[in-house]
Amino acid sequence: MESLTGLFYGLGIAFQPQNLFFCFVGCFVGTLVGVLPGLGPSGALALLLPVTFALPPSTAIIMLSGIYYGAMYGGSTTSILINIPGEAASVVTCLDGYQMARKGRAGPALGMAAIASFIAGTISLFGLMFLAPPFANFALKFSSPKYVSLIICGLILVSFLGAGSRLKAFMMGTFGLLLGTVGTDPIEGMERFSFGIPYLMDGVGLIPVIMGLFGISEILSNLEEEEFRGILTEKIKNLFPTLKDWVDSAWPIVRGTLLGFFVGIIPGGNTVISSTMAYALEKKISRHPEKFGTGVIEGVAAPESANNAGPSGSFIPLLSLGIPTNATMALLLASLMIHGVSPGPFLINQHPDIFWSVIASMYIGNMMLLALNLPLVGFWVQVLKIPYAYFFPIIFLFCLLGSYSIGTTVFDIGVMIFFGIVGFLMRKYSYESTPLILAFILGPMFEEHFRRSLVLSFGSFRIFFERPISAIFLGLAILLLFLSLLPAFIRRKKPLAKDDRTQ
Amino acid sequence: MIQRKKGQSPTHFVRSLMILFWAIGFSLTVGTPLALAEYPEKEITIIVPWAAGGGTDLIARFMGDLMEKDLGKPVVVVNKPGGGGLVGFNQIAAAKADGYTVGVTTNSQILQKYSASSFVDWRVFAPIGLFNYDPAGFTVNIDSPWKVLKEALDFAKANPGKMRISNSGPGAIWHVAAALLGSKTGVQFTHVPYGGANPAAVAVAGGHVEATTASPAEVGTLVRGGKLRILAIASNKRDALFPDVPTFKEGGIDFVFGVWRCLVAPKNTPKEIVAKLENSVRKVVNDPKFRDFMTKNGFGQAYQPPAESAATMAQDEKDFEKIVPGLGLKRN
């Protein structure tokens, strides 16, 4: 098959020492980027992009993809160890990953995150190889109304993530949307709710909010206990996933991969949506949904697969049409064009060396990342054993550094402290922070597409129902909404007989 | 209170508090800004007020790369899209005037005074160098029924408001270009805002809107990819890279309009730093690699040093004042 010959051709190029080296550099930097907050893939890419100008195009792209992938792998490490998402896509991994760590199962969690990422990355690459052209068109036709429906679906699913009151989770999601309106309006650029503070021009910073909401509040909550020994509540059990873990994770990985891949194809469709959906999906179809949030392996395997299948998906519109699906892809596009490579349907024919070597190097990159991350699991697990009295100042510093390094301004530290207090109070009053963060991330995109849809439709709301994809997502969303708010109004303490399902 | 447990004794706690307050008090009484050092000492950021992948973005990145080789420190491009450039303009204006943050502006900034609900006055910037000029165009989807400009305009005239034209932001250059075209031909369009020329072009390729007035250079990739068709170009002569595209003038419409792009710094940036940057830009613009890049991608080349750039901005302000308010683009 033509694709296979292409792949071997690409492997030949990818295995050249220079390309292997830069692939490794990319993966390594990417992992660092993913583990350390405040240094998102875009930041590192932006810094390293000039370096790539000196390299031949295929090498440059190999390195850049390595960074992108690496970040996806690394982001889950902090989510699992200290309940702070290393990047937006790993927020959902915190839910069960951290609980697993507390139960002494950090090893399996980290291991499964890496392995699921590897499997998802590899499978989705096949999708990229064989399915590129038809799916590129799919990306092209994804207009704003479809985004709106997709995001609404995602936002509603967000309230399914936690274990507590759905209504309150939903409220936190809505509040996240409101928080997202602070700053500049995505279409007209008008200053909103910034009260003249220049730092708020760009909106409330995401990283400081995450650091505060997840990191600071967690520590403050733990410090309440005079004799808080550490986050480990049980002894460390295994270092690697058990057979049962494998069995439990198999299907979640497959489903997560598919979800992540397709959502990744959509321009701007990001890994936040796909990881959220993957998690919510697993929870919904699981035989033990109530265990989600206490540390089930599926809660790690599914979102991690989704966010690693995403990059492969997002390469499709980039390489076949020159449409960048997110900031990282845009940087790749810029680097391609600067090297004189015009992405488009002819890319495969005119520059087969680039296309195939990139794909081949992604395979290699995935393997490198697995090799990089698995041995580290043992190291990370030991970290958890540090007595809390030494541990928490380091985490504080970690949060401070993360918040500060974005804009090198202490204002972000202030935001972090503020949200640390907010998060602390939220824990006291049983409000969940995950919906807040997820909605906060999705808010601006949601608004942009929503308003644009109304312009496209000349003011009619019918546009959201006209196209099948949009209608389906919207219908799903409404159904979920109904299902989710219903229990809040039904008396919860009513004893249910075992087969009482007549409603 | 004698305690045998490891609890915090009151005096311990109070002591800790006092230390803290002392520390805070000390910090508050001390304060001097940090001293500056020799330029450039660290990386320079170029703020691009549009989404990545668009014309401004690509040229800025290429320029940034060449400038980096010249200045010896990393030059990083950061995208701050939104508001048709407004967000980015504000960011550049609000940045520290130490020469480490500069940005790209276009005549959109001056247009917005008359076309958008808010704007950033061009006088808050110190121009470093104008480096490009691109004309507007009229581009439709390859599958659309209009093969020549006249057909498209006829449709638009017969269906007022039904033809949706994507642009790079409210009040920005392509929005005004479309409105201007509309007023010259007596046609009413619906203008759909996007974050930049690239998303705007993609919208046409995806069939979400009917056309865009972005420059031919910015839609080039999709045209070569067989997704778009350029019906006209708003310049005085045909473009060498798109020889089959007639000018508006050839079709009897006196429409010559386009964008210029200029590197700027916040107004109070020290003059020596601006001079250094100006030199760097001049070198870049004359670099054959740069010229090559611009030609290959269809970007128009034009250079004006700071004084001339400022004059252009002033002149544009006067010109736009005559033609833009009448288009009624301002939201009241």
Added chain:
Amino acid sequence: MRNSDSRSSLVWLLVGLGFIAGGLRMGIGPLNAPGPGFFPALIGGVFSLLSMALFITTFLAKGQPSEERSFWKEKKSWRKVLLSLLSLVFYLISLDYLGYRITTFLFILFLLKFVGKRRWGSSILIALLVSWASYAVFKTGLGVSLPKGLIKI
């Protein structure tokens, strides 16, 4: 938590109304060209409705035993929390003046000694190590700009 829910839902309601007001003031625009205030007002409206719903549920649950817990987990909980918060504030204020290494040193030292109750020796040692090592890793290794402070340390 029923009483606290009813109290907090009123706070949220105010927040929601605030966003509606702000949104309306910015202009919601016609439906075919929504303005900057459209989204905040709309979502603010949804949020207000939800807070009212929350308030109502607290009434519906009135018949059940209240799960009122005390705010702090233990009697002296607030001390460590307050100290930590204040030390964060200290960091915020001092970072630009004292520079990264000194501020971090003092910060870690304080937390280790006064919140974590470690001994002086190990606290000083660790604080030194952390502040200098992290500076090296982040500043030199990763190129993150960390403030030098007045004394340029």
